[in-house]
Amino acid sequence: MPEASQDTDSDRLAPPRAPVRVMQVIAALAQHRDGLSLAQLSEALRLPKTSLFSLLRALEGGGYVASENGHHRLGQETYSLAALIQRTDGFPGNVRPWLGELHRACQETVMVGVPSQDWTQLTYIDVIEASSWLRYSANVGARRPLYSTALGLTMLAFASSERQRRYLEATRLDAVTQHTITSRAALKRALRQIRAEGCASSSGSIEGATGVSAPVFDSGGALLAAVGMAGPTTRYERNAEHFKALVRHCGQQMSRALGFQNAYPGTPSPA
Structure with missing residues (x-):
């Protein structure tokens, strides 16, 4: 039987990436008042569109990002x-x-x-x-x-x-x-x-x-x-x-x- 994978010390000490990515999204949108498309954000942050889309949906739900006509900009809560x-x-x-x-x-x-x-x-x-x-x-x-x-x-x-x-x-x-x-x-x-x-x-x-x-x-x-x-x-x-x-x-x-x-x-x- 294959052995169960075990976390290394470095894995356990590494911080979650999602919070950092959230702040990267906010910082990128702060530099573009008219907003950015998913493709533009993905290119600017070098992040996959799928995971970036999930982050944007969560931020939009909290009012931190506003999305309209395929563009995303800072929301009122931000x-x-x-x-x-x-x-x-x-x-x-x-x-x-x-x-x-x-x-x-x-x-x-x-x-x-x-x-x-x-x-x-x-x-x-x-x-x-x-x-x-x-x-x-x-x-x-x-x-x-x-x-x-x-x-x-x-x-x-x-x-x-x-x-x-x-x-x-x-x-x-x-x-x-x-x-x-x-x-x-x-x-x-x-x-x-x-x-x-x-x-x-x-x-x-x-x-x-x-x-x-x-x-x-x-x-x-x-x-x-x-x-x-x-x-x-x-x-x-x-x-x-x-x-x-x-x-x-x-x-x-x-x-x-x-x-x-x-x-x-x-x-x-x-x-």
């Missing part, structure tokens, strides 16, 4: 995980005390957002929701078109003129609500005003909700993120100037904490 890692290690965790202060002061949902890599959308990387039953709701990792939100408009207003130009040329300004900016001329005017005032307000993302946002700069003076609050439009309109002042103050405090030394937009320059 973005949420990335945002969680970012939040707990460095920025924005190091400025969260000021976000909490803003939340206590305005009693509305507050958030920090950053632009997507291709500068088409904003991604929420930290959120503290209001306790009111009638509130603006947002999840860490959620995305919105830049032009439709206060945070996105802030990012565009303080981006470089070249980045603004490319964005205006490439982006369709479709209406999300009746208040969404859909004219390039109107968007240009809004960005100039936001840059002058140091904050943006918008009702262009969700019907019945309004948000206000201010920029967050790093130690080199570059735009890093935007901080803002959002709530029902009726509550916002009763407290608009107060909310604007709170958000500008929060953006300034966050920027100072990150080493920003220049005059903050919308505030008087030191004598």
